[in-house]
Amino acid sequence: MVSRSKSPSRKPVPPSSKKPVPESDTPGCDCASPPLKFLSLDDALYRYVVIHRSKPRDPVLDDLRDETEKLGSISGMLISREQGSFLTLLAALIGARSAVEVGTFTGYSSICIARGLLPEGRLLCIDVNADWTAIAGRYWKRAGLEDKIELRLGGGRAELEALPAECILDLAFIDADKPNYDLYYELVLPRVRPNGLILFDNMLQHGRILDPQDESARAIDNLNKKLCTDPRVECVLLSIADGLMLCRKM
Numbered sequence: 186m187v188s189r190s191k192s193p194s195r196k197p198v199p200p201s202s203k204k205p206v207p208e209s210d211t212p213g214c215d216c217a218s219p220p221l222k223f224l225s226l227d228d229a230l231y232r233y234v235v236i237h238r239s240k241p242r243d244p245v246l247d248d249l250r251d252e253t254e255k256l257g258s259i260s261g262m263l264i265s266r267e268q269g270s271f272l273t274l275l276a277a278l279i280g281a282r283s284a285v286e287v288g289t290f291t292g293y294s295s296i297c298i299a300r301g302l303l304p305e306g307r308l309l310c311i312d313v314n315a316d317w318t319a320i321a322g323r324y325w326k327r328a329g330l331e332d333k334i335e336l337r338l339g340g341g342r343a344e345l346e347a348l349p350a351e352c353i354l355d356l357a358f359i360d361a362d363k364p365n366y367d368l369y370y371e372l373v374l375p376r377v378r379p380n381g382l383i384l385f386d387n388m389l390q391h392g393r394i395l396d397p398q399d400e401s402a403r404a405i406d407n408l409n410k411k412l413c414t415d416p417r418v419e420c421v422l423l424s425i426a427d428g429l430m431l432c433r434k435m
Contacts (some may be wrong), residue, residue, distance in 0.1 A: 244292060262290050263291070273298070288343070292321025292324050295310050307334075309337065356382045359385045367404065387425070
């Protein structure tokens with residue numbers, strides 16, 4: 186147990202290894218020199234985080250993660266365990282009935298979202314890879330969620346534009362091709378109800394966001410700057426896994 190009156194000790198970081206916090210170039214942002222209040226996680230502390238959540242052992246999700254990891258380095262596209270728990274909690278918290286996911290991969294995040302939906306809730310999953318989503322389909326059935334999830338194999342733009350006008354979303358999770366995140370955002374936002382949520386994964390780009398040289402990192406950096414000044418949403422960038430941007434539609 187850690188005493189509430191005393192912060193846990195940390196090893197001092199040599200001055201030479203500290204990276205300067207970049208000045209913000211976001212208009213109206215007062216966060217040019219934020220207080221550095223964070224905790225770096227080593228393996229042991231991260232395992233502590235993962236264990237201390239509801240249902241830390243889940244046979245369906247554990248087996249799905251194991252099977253996905255056998256695909257090799259591409260398995261890095263899996264969301265983290267605590268991200269999955271967070272998605273379930275958020276969907277349940279807002280009483281979500283209708284949700285969309287752009288970028289399904291092998292189905293881990295879709296299971297987590299669908300579990301948080303109301304009993305009559307539905308999740309639309311959009312992806313372009315039949316092999317990966319075939320794995321997802323098997324685990325949707327095993328989780329008893331096949332009747333709550335619809336899969337469409339097509340490009341994110343085409344499938345979102347094809348949604349009927351009466352489609353109103355409570356929650357959207359975007360975890361697909363990074364250069365098109367902004368496009369997906371603009372297509373999803375008009376369909377999300379007020380106080381509905383839009384979440385984006387990989388918004389820190391493994392640190393490349395501080396010096397974005399590649400197309401994906403530049404696109405995400407631009408979107409982060411756009412979102413925090415967009416009057417249509419209220420947002421916060423959370424340092425969960427590779428960065429999770431949480432937006433509430435105003």
